[in-house]
Amino acid sequence: MWDYPRPPAVQPSTEHVVVRLGTRVVVDTRRALRVLETSHPPTYYLPLADVADGALVAADAPTTVCEFKGRATYLDVVGQDADGGPLVERAAAWTYPDPTPAFRVLGGHIALYPGRMTRCTVDGEPVLAQAGDFYGGWRTSRVVGPFKGEAGTRGW
Secondary structure, eight states, X not given: OTTSOSSOEEEEOOSOEEEEEBTEEEEEESOOEEEEOTTSOOEEEEEXXXXXXXXXXXXXXXXXXXXXTEEEEEEEEEEXXXXXXXXXXXXXXXXXXXXXXXXXXXXXXXXXXGGGSSEEEETTEEOEEOSSSSOOXXXXXXXXXXXXXXXXXXXX
């Protein structure tokens, strides 16, 4: 969204957010935070308290740094396949264990790549992932692009 701010803004949300990996609901919450940043669809940050037990495992992945939020660490997301076995998406979620003071509210929350999950919904609407393998934006019918990550946006 081009009217979203830079630096990003954090907005509490009471929307019903459900994330599934395989047959398992890994997150079900009405206490998400939406991070709104210029040229991106919102990224949803979900309370760790609303994540299913055992659905997150520390990932063997390097950390990254956001100029606004701080250092991110990555997590594997563990769902369930149709036969009841584990289904793992490596480094598909991230968190800021010690966010910068301006983004302290993100502590105790995770974000994840919706395109790497089986299904993510916001108030029952299926989410489309933001294009690109780095961005974690959640596209719904309420947000209009173009968005960073789509063809022709390199260098934005």
